[in-house]
Amino acid sequence: MIRKNNNDQNILSDDALGKEQMIHLYFTEQVPVWFKLFSFLAFAWFFLVYVQARYFGLFEGVLELPTSAKAIFSFYTLMPLLLVSYVVVVFYWWLAHVMQNFSEWGRDKLWARVFWFITLSVITFILIDPFDKILKLLARVELKYIPGIGEINPLNWVFFAVLTYLTILLTWHYLKIAWDISVKKLKEWWENAVSIPLGLKITLIHLFRPNFTFYYPEQKREIPDYFRGRHILDFDETGEHLCISCKACERICPDRLILISYVKNPETKKLELTGFLLDNARCSFCGLCEDVCPTGAVRHTDEFAYSVEDRGDLILDLLAEYRERSLPLRMKRAKEKEQEKVAQIAGHPTIANIDASS
């Protein structure tokens, strides 16, 4: 089995124009040339016969003609009738297609085309009323009297019946469409109408809820332990900061905003911190400095409201800040040490002395 080539789908076929566009084409563009000629000849023949009959008395004395002449004559007069009927039928079949596609409901429905074709034909018959003409010509059927209507030809009843049937069919169809649309609209409106009290109910419930908001300066939210705020330099219970000047935070900082300076103590061979600067304005508060610090010297606090008037003020001198903060503790420790020294000199037993002796 040959697989269908996908590229073929892009080639426009005859149907690709679509029925909607097709119905806008002229009738004459859809029929072949021979049919145009054919219909012209049919109508020409028909009018020839008609003009002859109307003005030159063509049918006078027909009954006296011989049978062969009668046959030729009937061919000459009935043939154009047949041809014209054929042309009209073809035209109506096309017109029914147009009518079918005129509204949405008729698309892709053959019965709609048939329905329009029958409707058109019946309307034409009623307008021309050939049976009445025939009946008048032959004068064979008695007219019937119906109270309220008057004299009527019984054969015309057929047409009235068909007409009534089609009228009922059409009315029913359009009423059905109207009903569908109105039901849909009403449901839509109903939904809209119902959503209004629903919304009002929701806001009414909100009216009695406690506020989500805080009265900020008076009330503050609880700040979690893991919050990363402004940095500090931490110190131990003796008041000495924990920084060993390893510069690990300076190296890990993704924004390169820590600057550490130190000197080497020639006696103890230890590094002594002389400056710890941190540009808080550019800090992304990633917490890497806190994580990498081997002694836990650099710490994030939960302080978040420290706006300043100058951007330069955001460059924190952590060492100076540490000194200021730890001053009471260091003073206290210094005083205690002094007292200890005085006690040792006086020879009073202290806890330290007892521990040392035992």
Add this chain to the structure above:
Amino acid sequence: MSGSAFTPRTYTIWEDFRLWLMHAGLPYELADALMLIVTFTVILIFILVLVLGLVLLERKFLGWLQIRPGPNRVGPWGLLQTVADAIKLLLKEDIIPMNADKPTFVLAPIVMFIPALLSLVVIPLGVANINGRYSYIVAQDLDIGLAYLLAISSVGVIGIIMGGWASNNKYSLYGAMRSVAQLISYEVPMVLALVSVALYAGSLRLIDIIHAQQSIFALIPLFPAFIIFLIAGVAETNRAPFDLPEAESELVGGFHTEYSGMKFALFFLAEYINMFTVSALITVCFLGGWKGPAFLGQNLLWLSSLFWFFLKVFFFLLAFIWFRGTFPRIRVDQMMHFAWKFLIPVAIFQLLIVAWGVAYRNPIMSGGYIPKISVKDIWDPKDYTGFTEFTRTSLPSALRMLNDSEMVTFLISVIGFILLILFIGGLFYRTLKGFAPSKTIFQEKP
């Protein structure tokens, strides 16, 4: 109360005040002038206090609806917030844009403010019993009060379009055009709803409309008109969800974008006065105005009537704020479609129902007034003037005046009304319990 279309004149408390002054020995001219001054002062103070309170109420209530506290910094519980705002607006620099049409620009807030002020003239706030005679608490009791109100409220539109045009700003002009389109559109259903009320009450005088609701509030027989008037009233006051003229997110500020200081304050005042006017009109037309139990006795009738009136008005003011806190703004096309395709047909339908009720002497539908003759006799030339002569009674005595066929019609209408309420109520209940029509209807067929 029985009589014809011509009711005896009513007295206002201001006239009683003038009478009291004349008894005290003042000449008529002086008493009259004093009466006017006092009336004007009282109304002005009333309006200022009202608007300040209303703005604060709106901000607080809207805050609570949105689960936040609202203004709470100025004064205790933020009560002085609007006072501070008013002082700020008064002291602010009054800017007129360079390319603005200056005379029109200055005139526009006045043209909007004055009609808003004038519309308060005819609204009856209460009734007082002074020496056994009823005096109404109303600035001026007009026979054509309803028509006057509608006419005056339409003038405010001119102020809006003047302001929008004179600002020489595209946003202002857009806002003004939207506003005018909206106000003109929504005036039609509003007037139709009010025509239903006038037909129901048999009068355009607001006091008569209140008296017509002696037995039953017009809310019940005229419920569709009430809903229409409520919606149209929200639209007329340019409030959410019909605040398209002032859509902040689209048009900066609408027609008052270029205004500042005192002129802006005038626009602001006018809007809030309109809000009060609409609430008061709804109260008068559908909720019986000051009608309510006189729980303080006849001597303090004025207090209890004012209490009931302002209780009802307060409810509607809160409802307006409630709507603002609930509904999102609608589109321009939706707004126009809603007015012309939904509200106006429903309003006309309501009008037909009321006309039917009046013509067939249905006492519930006609505010308890019974024309001398029924509609079936109206074509009798010797009797047709009887249609304009009517007796206004309470509901039970009105029912006794009906003949048998009218009684049957009345009962059928009452049963139909109850069935309708049950049906709609059932649908509502069912929908609110979780049945959504869209789940069954709007699914696409596979």
